[in-house]
Each structure stands twice: as C-alpha cells, then as structure tokens.
Amino acid sequence: MRASRRPLGRVVVIGGGISGLAAAHRLATAGASVTVLEASGRLGGKLYADEIAGVPVDLGAESMLARRPEAVALAREVGLGDDLLAPATTRAALWTRGRLRPMPRGHLMGVPGDLAPLSASGVLSPAGLARVPLDHVLPRTKVGEDVAIGEYVAARLGREVVDRLVEPLLGGVYAGNAYRISMRAAVPQLYRAVREQRSLIEGVRGAMRRAAAAATTPDAPVFMGIRGGIGRLPLAVADACRAAGAEVRTGARVTALRRTAHGWTLRIDGGTAPGALEADAVVLAVPAPAAARLLAAESPTAAAELDRAEYASMALVTMAFRKRDLLNLPSGSGFLVPPVDRRTIKASTFSSRKWGWVADAGPGTFVLRTSVGRHGEEADLAWDDTDLVRLSRKDLGEAAGVTAAPVAARVTRWTGGLPQYPVGHTARVARIREQVAKLPGAAVCGALYDGVGIPACVASAHRAAGEVLDALAARTRSAGPDDGTGE
Structure with a gap:
C-alpha cells in the first residue's frame, strides 16, 4: 500500500492585519492547516x-x-x-514659511542630492540654503552602529534641512521625530551611503544612482494604489486564505499562549468558538504590547524588549x-x-x-x-x-x-x-527575534520589525512563515515516516 503524506501541521496566526494575513496565505498555500484569529471585528488593521x-x-x-x-x-x-x-x-508641495512651496526634486527622504531644485523651491531661508554646501568641506561625521537621521543631517547640512524637509517626509511615514528616528532602521540606503562617503550630498547622489540602476523598469511608478482602495488588499488575501483551506475568525481575542509537550495551547475569548485551541506552531502578527502580553510567560526577555517599543x-x-x-x-x-x-x-x-x-x-x-x-x-x-x-x-x-x-x-x-524606530531599533529587533527563535514553532512579524510600509510588512510575514515552515518540516522529519494507514 502506498504511504500517505503526513500533514504539515496546524498553525495559528494571531492578528488579521496585512502581515498576519500574508503569513497565513504563505502557510496555507504551502500545505499547513491555518487558523487566523483577529481580536477586532474587522480584518485589515491599518488598511481600511x-x-x-x-x-x-x-x-x-x-x-x-x-x-x-x-x-x-x-x-x-x-x-x-x-x-x-x-x-x-505625485507632485506635492510643502506648506512652510507662510506659503505652499514646491517639493524640491532630487532628494532621498528629504535629504537633498541636487542643490539647484532646492534653491529654486524657496523651502529654505537664504541662511539655511547657504549652510548646505558646507557639507562638501566638513570632515567626516561619525556614524557608528546607528545614528538619528535628524542629528546626522543637521550636522552635515544644517537644521533647516531637517526641520523643513526631512521632518515632514519622515513624519508622513512614521509620524515620528527625525531627531530620534534611526537612520539604519528607517532609511538603510542612506545609512550605507554615509558610511561610504564623507559628503552626505555625494552619498545621496550615489544612493539615487544605485536605485535607478537597480530598477527593472526605469519608468515604473514609485507608488501604486488599488482601484477601490488599498483596504481591498487584506480582504482579498483573506479570501485567498479561505480558498486554500484556512479558517479566518474575527472577534477572537487570544488571552493566553502556552507551550505544551507537542506545540502550543491558546486561550481564546469571543468569536464563534471561544475556549482553547491547540497548534503545532504560532505566528504573532500583533503590535508589541499584545505580543509582549502573550509572550510574557514563555519568553520574559522578548516580552521586556517588546514592552519598550514605542x-x-x-x-x-x-x-x-x-x-x-x-x-x-x-x-x-x-x-x-x-x-x-x-x-x-x-x-x-x-x-x-x-x-x-x-x-x-x-x-x-x-x-x-x-x-x-x-x-x-x-x-x-x-x-x-x-x-x-x-x-x-x-x-x-x-x-x-x-x-x-x-x-x-x-x-x-x-x-x-x-x-517608532528610534536609534538602536535594529539591535532591539534582533534581540527579540533571537529570543523568539528559542521557542519551537514560534515567529513574529509586522510593522515593528522590518519596516512600516506594506511591502515591508509582507516581507516580514513571509519571513515568519518561512521560519514556521522550516520548524514544521524539521518536526516531521524527526517524527519519522507515516505508517501508511493514512490515519
């Protein structure tokens, strides 16, 4: 009799935002039995x-x-x-110094690589504009393992560049303060550039040239939307998860997460099936406070790091x-x-x-x-x-x-x-993942770890799904071959 294939395993994904749904989709299409648990009554998180x-x-x-x-x-x-x-x-303006002024072209997250459009825009005062070229003659500014974007750019180009260009652009992505945001975590291409070049302006120019050369389609749009709204994306992913055999629940809050001899037990409040749920593996695709609460018993060190996230x-x-x-x-x-x-x-x-x-x-x-x-x-x-x-x-x-x-x-x-991605964020994420990796069959993903943009969240989800699939495959190998009964 031909032996049947052992099931890959049951995975519970906690969180029904785009990260959790993308992880569930990758897992379900790979053959795992997947359940998604979303505490709120709506899927999609910040995509709505x-x-x-x-x-x-x-x-x-x-x-x-x-x-x-x-x-x-x-x-x-x-x-x-x-x-x-x-x-x-995509032609945006800056409302600054009393009027709307054109956003100068030739910049990387507000850091200029071309001074001509910056000068023509009127965004900086004459004094602020005169300060910028000093970057070409200043000695190298120390970067180290990490540095705040605002701190570094102000040292090279002056505070006006930070206050009137970098701050509004970074704020649009992180709703944060440029003088606290990590260059290494938030704009890694800029971090690489300034470690290679003494001049920040030259570093930006080099980074922009590399980005242009790497583009498979040079005239491709930088951003895209979806007819009817980006908020349609998580709903479509959820439908694809269901089509692949996954169960997707809303109104199901996970209140406790515990390891067992064979995997994990989750305690669920609300939804159509409250109670306990057993799983071989779990993916936590929830904000840091919720992840810290769920991991507190099994990984106090990871929970403490998560508790410090802002x-x-x-x-x-x-x-x-x-x-x-x-x-x-x-x-x-x-x-x-x-x-x-x-x-x-x-x-x-x-x-x-x-x-x-x-x-x-x-x-x-x-x-x-x-x-x-x-x-x-x-x-x-x-x-x-x-x-x-x-x-x-x-x-x-x-x-x-x-x-x-x-x-x-x-x-x-x-x-x-x-x-928020303050200085040292990359190291903190590494410490969290190091501790979570010690828990068999557990992984984390979401905007906290690899970037707040949608592509970064999807990449984070795929990484977590890959880690779980590897853990399930290793478990299957260690369990030995099926006995052929199919039971």
Whole structure:
C-alpha cells in the first residue's frame, strides 16, 4: 500500500492585519492547516477601505511602494492585478514659511542630492540654503552602529534641512521625530551611503544612482494604489486564505499562549468558538504590547524588549466637498507641513486629484484628507471629531484657500498605530527575534520589525512563515515516516 503524506501541521496566526494575513496565505498555500484569529471585528488593521458621500476611499494607508516587489506581487497573486493603479499625480508641495512651496526634486527622504531644485523651491531661508554646501568641506561625521537621521543631517547640512524637509517626509511615514528616528532602521540606503562617503550630498547622489540602476523598469511608478482602495488588499488575501483551506475568525481575542509537550495551547475569548485551541506552531502578527502580553510567560526577555517599543497615534480627517466649490484648489497631489511651522495638520492629500479611481467614482465630488498628530505631539488628538474637522478646515483655508463647507466628513483615529524606530531599533529587533527563535514553532512579524510600509510588512510575514515552515518540516522529519494507514 502506498504511504500517505503526513500533514504539515496546524498553525495559528494571531492578528488579521496585512502581515498576519500574508503569513497565513504563505502557510496555507504551502500545505499547513491555518487558523487566523483577529481580536477586532474587522480584518485589515491599518488598511481600511470604506466610503464617504458615496465615494470609495481609504481611511488608512492609501498606497504602497511599488519598487519593492512584495506587496504588488501579493496583490496580483490574490486577483487584484488588474486593479493596480499608479497615482495620477505625485507632485506635492510643502506648506512652510507662510506659503505652499514646491517639493524640491532630487532628494532621498528629504535629504537633498541636487542643490539647484532646492534653491529654486524657496523651502529654505537664504541662511539655511547657504549652510548646505558646507557639507562638501566638513570632515567626516561619525556614524557608528546607528545614528538619528535628524542629528546626522543637521550636522552635515544644517537644521533647516531637517526641520523643513526631512521632518515632514519622515513624519508622513512614521509620524515620528527625525531627531530620534534611526537612520539604519528607517532609511538603510542612506545609512550605507554615509558610511561610504564623507559628503552626505555625494552619498545621496550615489544612493539615487544605485536605485535607478537597480530598477527593472526605469519608468515604473514609485507608488501604486488599488482601484477601490488599498483596504481591498487584506480582504482579498483573506479570501485567498479561505480558498486554500484556512479558517479566518474575527472577534477572537487570544488571552493566553502556552507551550505544551507537542506545540502550543491558546486561550481564546469571543468569536464563534471561544475556549482553547491547540497548534503545532504560532505566528504573532500583533503590535508589541499584545505580543509582549502573550509572550510574557514563555519568553520574559522578548516580552521586556517588546514592552519598550514605542508607538505614535494619529488621526485622519477625510472630507468630501462639492467639486465646484474647490475649483481654485492649488495644483498637485497635496502638501506636507513641517512640524516647525506649528500647524495642527501634518499633511493633506487631494485624493480626487491623486487617484483617478476616486475622481471617477465621484465626478461631482472632491475628496481630500488631512492627518493630525505625531509621536510626542499628540495633544491635538484630545479634540473631539467635530473640532478636528474644524481645525483641519482652518489650516486648509490658510494653506490652500479652502473656504467651503464639506458635504461629509469622517475622522479615523489610529491610536498607537505606528511603531517608532528610534536609534538602536535594529539591535532591539534582533534581540527579540533571537529570543523568539528559542521557542519551537514560534515567529513574529509586522510593522515593528522590518519596516512600516506594506511591502515591508509582507516581507516580514513571509519571513515568519518561512521560519514556521522550516520548524514544521524539521518536526516531521524527526517524527519519522507515516505508517501508511493514512490515519
């Protein structure tokens, strides 16, 4: 009789954001029996598509880096390839020094590699602009194992470059403070460049040349969205998981995680099947506080490291206007606001201009959104929703001349939503993974570990899935061949 193949094993993925779902998809398609447990009533985490005034919109992340392959490849794999779209425009401005000014081209996360467009933009004062070329004659600035981006750039190019260029761009990604954010973790290509070059400007130029040479399609868009919203991606991945045999539950909170002689036991509250669940392996795709709580008994050292992770809170204010009321809106996809200018909003995106699918869905409506809050500057988030809309409208009026009242407005709060990458973050992540690796069949993934962007989250998920698959394969080998009964 022909021997049957031993099942790969049962894996529970804790967390139904894009990281958890991507890990579950990789595991299920590889042959594991997978259950996804999401504590909230909604899948997707910070990817959230809904609508305003009848127009579909993203109420969380709205785009993904297309020059990294992981997220685009996943979207295609789950059937969204035909709905991938480049922005209609990415020409953004900076609201600084009293007016909207063009974002200068030729920079890496705000660090200039070309001084001509920087000079023409008017973003820096004459004194600030005159400070920048000193980079060419200054002695090398020590980098060491890690350094804060703001600290290093200020030493080379002056504080104005940090305050009016680097801060708003980094803030758009991390909602953090450039003078605390790790260069090695947040902008690794810049970290490599400054270790090779004495001049920061020359290092940026070199990094940009390497990036251009590495691009498989030189004219490919830097970012992409999905028709109907990036928030469709996790839902499509969840459907693909189910099609591969996975179970996906919402409203199922894991309250305890314990090792057993043969794997893991999870205690679950809520959902359709509360109680205990046995698993051969687990993937923790949850924010650091939840991961710390679940790992406290089995890995106190990992839990302590996770407990020290910091998160920023922010809010998105999405507004729909009559299109005819915004005929004089400035051109471009929106603008960023340097924190040094002391405004309430940190950025505004003109969604109906940036994304063709938003404009097509509401031809008589114009949708835009603002963001409020960053790490260490979250006092404005104490305002209620009505006041956040009012304060956003005030800033939009001063920056872009928007005086009309919206026909609809929605405030989406992301409390503790964005992990911070302070100096030493890479080393902390390494310590967490070292401790988790000592737990057979356990892995972690998510925005805390490998980057906050969607491609980085997918890559983190695939790494965790690979670790679990290796552990399951090793366990199967050690168990010996099946007895051929198929039982």
